[in-house]
Each structure stands twice: as C-alpha cells, then as structure tokens.
Amino acid sequence: MPDLRDLDRQIMWHPFTQMAEWDPLVIASGDGNYLVDSNGRRYLDGVSSLWCNLHGHRHPRLDRALREQLERVAHATFLGLTHEPGIQLGAALVEVAPSGLARVFYSDSGSTAVEIALKQSFQYWQLRGRPSKQRFLRLGEAYHGDTLGAVGVGGIELFHRIFGPLLVRSIAIPTPAGTDGAASLALLEQELVAHAGDIAALVLEPLVQGAAGMLVHPKGFLARAAELCRRYSVHLILDEVATGFGRTGTVFACEQEGVSPDFLCLAKGISGGYLPLAATLSTEEIYAAFLGSRQELKQFFHGHTYTANPLACAVGLESLALLREATLGNAQAQIPNVALALQRIRQLRGVEQVRQCGLMAGIQIEAQAGRYLGAEICDRVRYHGVILRPLGDVIVWMPPLSLRTRDLDLLEGATAAAIREVVG
Ligand code: PLP
Secondary structure, three states, rough: OOOHHHHHHHOOOOOOHHHHOOOOOOEEEEEEEEEEEOOEEEEEEEOHHOOOOOOOOHHHHHHHHHHHHHEEEEOOOOOOOOHHHHHHHHHHHHOOOOOOOEEEEEEEHHHHHHHHHHHHHHHHHOOOOOOOOOOEEOOOOOOOOOOHHHHOOOHHHHHHHHHHHHOEEEEEEEEOOOOOOHHHHHHHHHHHHHHHEEEEEEEOOOHHHOOOOOOOOOOHHHHHHHHHHHOOOOEEEOOOOOOOOOOOOOHHHHHHHHHOEEEEEEEEHHOOOOOOOEEEEEEEHHHHHOOOOOOOOOOOOOOOOOOHHHHHHHHHHHHHHHHHHHHHHHHHHHHHHHHHHHHHHHOOEEEEEEEEEOEEEEEOOOOOOOHHHHHHHHHHHHHHHOOOOOOOEEEEEEEOOOOOHHHHHHHHHHHHHHHHHHOO
C-alpha cells in the first residue's frame, strides 16, 4: 500500500488549507475524547473535530444506534418519502427547542441550514405580499458558512472579500462584542426604522460569534435585538450551528436570554459529531405561508439528496437523549474549571486576552508582524498530545462536552507549553 501521507499530498485538496505548506497527520481511529494517528499516537480532540463532537468518539450508545439503523436502511430520500428516524428526531428537536418553533426542515451542513433559513424567510415575505423585503441584516465579522448565500451574510474579510462580486449583499451591524452593546442596538434600530420594509431578516449567532474568534456578546444583547426584530416585523434567524447542543452550557444558547427566533439553524452537534446532518426549524406561521394547492406553486423548492439521512437521524436521536441525560451536566460542571484554566493561561507572556462562553473559548495571542502565531502554536501543541486549530491569532478551545478533568489538565498544560515555545 502506498504511504498515505504521500498519496494525500499527490491527490487531495483540503479545506481552508495552504496545500503548498501542508503536512498531513493521518487519523486512524478515535477513542473517547482522543484521536489516534496512524503511528498510534494519541491526541486530545481539543476542537471536537471542528466543533461537532459532543460525547467523544466511538461512544457505545451512538455506535449501537447507528448499527441498528444500518440493519434497516442506510438511506432513503426525504423528497416525497419519510422515515421513522427522521420523524422521531424532528419531534425530539421540536420538544427541546424554544417554544414556537414547530417545523423541521433537514439538510446536510451548517451552511445549508443557514442558506435554507435565508431562502425561506425571503419566500415567506414574497408569499405574504411583501415582495420588497429582500435584504438581510447581519453582524460585523459574521460567519455563517461557505456556500454563496451564507457567505453573503458573512463579514470575515479574509474568507469572504474575494467572493464579493458573487454575493447577495447584506447590511452589517457592528458586532457588540467588547462593548455594552448599546451602539450596535442603536444602529440596528436606525436600520430598522429606515429600511424595515426592505429587510427580510436579521441573522446572528446568539451569545458568541465562533469563527469570528470567539467574540462574546454582552448580556442582554440578544434579547434586545430579538425585541427590535419583533417590533419592526423582521425575522430573526439564529445560527446555533456552533453554539447549539450544549456548547454554551444550555441545550441552545438562545434559552439563556429567553429568546425564541423565527428560524433556528442547527448542524454540527446535531448528530453528536458522527454524520453530516442539519436542520432549520421555523414557526407554524412561517410554514403555513407555503401551503396551498399544487398549482399555486407555493412549496419550498429546495432539497438535497442526503437530506434527513436515516443513519444520521438515528444517531442524532440517541445523541440528543445522551446529551440531556448526562453529557450536558458534565459540560456544565466543567465550565468553571475551564474558566480557571483560562485565567492561568492569561498570565502567560504573549497572551493578550481570553474569552469564554460555556465550553467555547478563545485565547487571543498578541500579534507579531509577519508571523502566524496561531498556526505556529497549534502546530506545536500536537507534540504535546493535543489537536487544536486556530482562528488567525486566536487559539480555540472547543473540547467535547464529555471533557474530563484530566483531559482539561492536558489541554491547559499542552497549550501553555506550546505558547511558551512559540512566543518565547
Ligand atoms: N454557522 C456557524 C456559526 C458555524 O460556526 C459554521 C461552521 O463553522 C457554519 C455555519 C457552517 O457549517 P458547515 O461547516 O457545517 O457548513
């Protein structure tokens, strides 16, 4: 068999990766909160395999749910058919979601979950006789995925600028992170007063903007923004792709401010980190606008081949049960310990700031001209047995919710060692 690293270098093209400087690490297996490489080395999965793993790898209950579904059927389309795991997971999501969210539309990724909310909001206003409501509001530094619709409501210069000419344009409200939120809310209200008749929805991540660099919002911002949307008849689309399923200490982040949006976008943790799955939840009122006879052509013309994949739904159902029975409690218990670890990391030379929302954390490294310190530190931390991935000069901690104290000790020790070695 050819060396996998060589073969990867010859034929693969990896996401968000400068392939000219690519050094492959081949993952061979998973074991709880750890990944194991092809040489048998173990690494703590410090970013939950890109923010999706909740209960660790190869969890016996999730593996069993998957195998049992495999005995029945691996896939059947949700276009014109339905199936038990899709229906059962949908019912469980509606039960756990904030009140008012009553309808579940499945897709495959966080980007499509957001894309669907944008399109459903747009079509809703068309159907309700408000055709001028076509524009979207979003926060500064927003990230909602990589498909063109989602990039259109994004605001991360590095990722999004080049695609500018291709995009549905959106209106940015400055991120409230690092402020008391009053200025952002005042600008939001100004936009709504002037343009609500042209605006379909405000889209935002509740409590914390993940890919923007773990930017934590001031308390109360979400509730106030939601109130303004309601007052000016603009939909609120909450993107809980990163924050959902316990990451912030509650099943959904919006619960913490008592907010129930018009659309709730879910992905990543929805399948416990096992398989690609996403859902866009909406209200009965929105759903009802799409009803009519076939001739009226009001239906939502959008769907993906693997929408509601039964394997993903079966594992998602078991994952949600496990989250509520045990894993969420574990995460809640670890949040204060993570805070203490971050306070110690804050004391290190070269660390400018630490930010945390539940089990989502960012360590801001002081920038040095001409260096990519985030990437250098994350390369280095592997030698200490931890996998991390930076966002610019921010080191992200996003461990599985099944994090144990000894895992956190490793995460802290390895990160501190790597920062010292790189920053000096
Ligand atoms: N929305 C948010 C808040 C995200 O953090 C991400 C991914 O990191 C996405 C959307 C896109 O999700 P996906 O990568 O599954 O398309």
